[in-house]
Amino acid sequence: MLNTVANPGLEGVVAAETRLSSVDGQAGELIIAGFPVEELAPRATFEEVVYLLWHDILPDTNELTTFQQALGEQRALSQTTLNLLQAAAQARTPAMDALRMAVGTIGLGTIQGGADENSLRDALTLLAQFPTIVAAYWRFLQGAVPLDPDPSLGHAANYLYMLSGERAHPERVRGLETYLNTVIDHGLNASTFAARVIIATDSDVVSAVVGAVGALKGPLHGGAPGPALDMVFEIGEAGRAEAFMRAKLGRGERLMGFGHRVYKVRDPRAEVLAQAAKAFYEADGDMALYDLARTVEETAVRLLAEHKPGRDLQTNVEFYTALLLHGLDLPIELFTPTFAISRAAGWIAHCFEQQALKRIIRPQSVYVGARDRRWMRLEERS
Numbered sequence: 207m208l209n210t211v212a213n214p215g216l217e218g219v220v221a222a223e224t225r226l227s228s229v230d231g232q233a234g235e236l237i238i239a240g241f242p243v244e245e246l247a248p249r250a251t252f253e254e255v256v257y258l259l260w261h262d263i264l265p266d267t268n269e270l271t272t273f274q275q276a277l278g279e280q281r282a283l284s285q286t287t288l289n290l291l292q293a294a295a296q297a298r299t300p301a302m303d304a305l306r307m308a309v310g311t312i313g314l315g316t317i318q319g320g321a322d323e324n325s326l327r328d329a330l331t332l333l334a335q336f337p338t339i340v341a342a343y344w345r346f347l348q349g350a351v352p353l354d355p356d357p358s359l360g361h362a363a364n365y366l367y368m369l370s371g372e373r374a375h376p377e378r379v380r381g382l383e384t385y386l387n388t389v390i391d392h393g394l395n396a397s398t399f400a401a402r403v404i405i406a407t408d409s410d411v412v413s414a415v416v417g418a419v420g421a422l423k424g425p426l427h428g429g430a431p432g433p434a435l436d437m438v439f440e441i442g443e444a445g446r447a448e449a450f451m452r453a454k455l456g457r458g459e460r461l462m463g464f465g466h467r468v469y470k471v472r473d474p475r476a477e478v479l480a481q482a483a484k485a486f487y488e489a490d491g492d493m494a495l496y497d498l499a500r501t502v503e504e505t506a507v508r509l510l511a512e513h514k515p516g517r518d519l520q521t522n523v524e525f526y527t528a529l530l531l532h533g534l535d536l537p538i539e540l541f542t543p544t545f546a547i548s549r550a551a552g553w554i555a556h557c558f559e560q561q562a563l564k565r566i567i568r569p570q571s572v573y574v575g576a577r578d579r580r581w582m583r584l585e586e587r588s
């Protein structure tokens with residue numbers, strides 16, 4: 207019989223082997239399929255990084271062209287998915303809930319599920335349709351008509367096009383690609399673990415990804431960048447940063463964009479995104495928000511060290527995600543869905559790894575409830 211209380215957050219528990227990414231929280235190092243994130247994220251297209259994760263090798267020209275075409279052809283949504291998104295917009299459903307519901311409708315009649323040979327095709331459909339869902343939903347919310355995807359554009363450029371109706375400047379596409387590449391995979395984070403648990407039952411990749419979207423929604427995981435940006439806006443000017451955050455900590459609130467289960471030094475993704483954001487804000491000729499964010503970051507890290515000594519609470523990826531996505535004119539409501547557009551590729555890659563293992567994930571629990579209860583009829587219970 208088990209008689210030890212399990213570590214409730216599973217800190218330090220190794221539950222999978224992966225070739226997809228390595229997270230070293232002490233060294234502040236993230237490796238994505240062999241490449242340091244700083245090396246890969248600002249240079250590759252998103253399609254190249256997806257191919258790398260799914261096939262463990264960078265594509266050559268022919269492979270990349272074929273992969274881009276296959277993705278481009280799968281982008282259009284079914285009428286069922288569009289109808290659902292329209293109804294969700296009428297009900298002002300939060301974007302992550304709309305995304306979860308819409309992903310569940312993907313491939314009605316085409317997704318086979320279960321069998322391994324169908325997984326790659328289902329995966330392409332899933333990945334291709336994530337940005338279309340998010341953009342269509344956003345346009346429905348604005349009372350606008352969703353735009354048809356443009357198969358001649360890359361994944362990132364087409365997403366920006368479907369949101370605004372305008373072809374984005376290459377600098378903006380580069381900024382978004384750097385972001386998508388940076389957050390594509392990150393060890394056994396909560397949503398990835400959820401996806402692996404689901405696929406390990408020999409379920410299908412769509413079900414695994416729907417579950418992962420649900421896990422990503424929570425503010426302790428993917429939902430932090432919106433509140434992180436709100437905080438920077440509320441602070442408004444550098445001189446108010448310390449008093450504002452002291453008061454917040456005094457009320458027992460958390461500073462969003464800081465702290466991480468694994469990283470005990472600055473999250474390496476924060477710097478990749480900070481550099482991408484800086485390039486952007488410099489190009490726009492207005493560094494005010496970027497400079498304010500830097501001050502907020504420095505102050506927050508100092509105050510957190512005072513508030514929770516020894517906890518090593520440092521900047522996490524969400525803080526500069528907020529600044530970068532805001533610079534790309536993405537509304538706060540779409541920050542977490544945009545994270546999902548990228549991480550979907552990582553979830554799917556983990557599904558492939560887990561499917562190859564053919565082993566259900568089934569830990570145990572320690573029972574701490576009552577024993578020896580005896581049944582009482584309804585009229586005997588007080």
Ligand code: ACO
Nearest residue numbers: 426427428430460461462463464465466467514517522524
């Ligand atoms: N602000 C204030 N205090 C904090 C913060 C924070 N951002 N983060 C942690 N703490 C405190 C906790 O209250 C806790 O104190 P206690 O032990 O005295 O109660 C201590 O520091 C340790 O924190 P834990 O919650 O035990 O750390 P855990 O590893 O469980 O949590 C997490 C990590 C959830 C990210 C946490 O740091 C947090 O809530 N941060 C703010 C939300 C955020 O930025 N989330 C995005 C994470 S990145 C991602 O998922 C992609």
